[in-house]
Amino acid sequence: QFQKPGDAIEYRQSAFTLIASHFGRVAAMAQGKAPFDAKVAAENIAIVSTLAKLPLTAFGPGTDKGHGTEAKAAVWSDAAGFKAAADKYVAAVEKLDAAGKTGDFAQIKAAVGETGGSCKGCHDKFKEK
Ligand code: ASC
Incomplete structure (x- = not known):
């Protein structure tokens, strides 16, 4: 899929x-930092949903070093843990997608919280900084 390790790293960083x-x-709306607009939220959630799994295809062998990667070695040494964190994120985005389709602020807010938590949960263990 990727010609060179650097291509995969660039791809996953671009997707993220x-x-x-x-x-x-959407998070800005959920946090009251931007006015809530159900249509704008739904549009942005649909984009997140479309893109969500793409970076997960770009952590193949040999993509652990260089090219500005911030991935920790744990992505590969704790592959099961990384998979579990990735699955949690995918599940959270699926809920966010469903919430976006309802246009309901409370549901979107809750799903944003769960999704953001899944981002952070993975970053804490698997991303530098
Ligand atoms: C974001 C973003 C993240 C997560 C994380 C949630 O908007 O870019 O990495 O939310 O900050 O804690």
């Missing part, structure tokens, strides 16, 4: 950047 940007717009 887009996910963080679009999730951030």
Whole structure:
């Protein structure tokens, strides 16, 4: 799928950047930092949902070093733990997607909290900084 390890690292970082940007717009609404607009929330959640699994395809062997990666060695040495964290994130995004479709603020807020927690949970163990 990727010609060189650097291509995979660049790909996953790019995907996470887009996910963080679009999730951030919804999180700002959930936190009351931006006005809640159900349509804008749904549009951004749909983008997050489409992109969510893409970076997970780019942690193959040999992509653990260089090219500005912030992935910790634990991604590969604790592959089961990383898989569990990734599954939690995918499940949270599925709930967020469902909440986005309802347009209900309380449901979106709750799902944003769970999704953000899944981002943080993985970063704490598997990402530098
Ligand atoms: C975000 C983002 C993350 C998570 C995390 C939640 O918006 O970019 O990495 O939420 O900060 O704790």
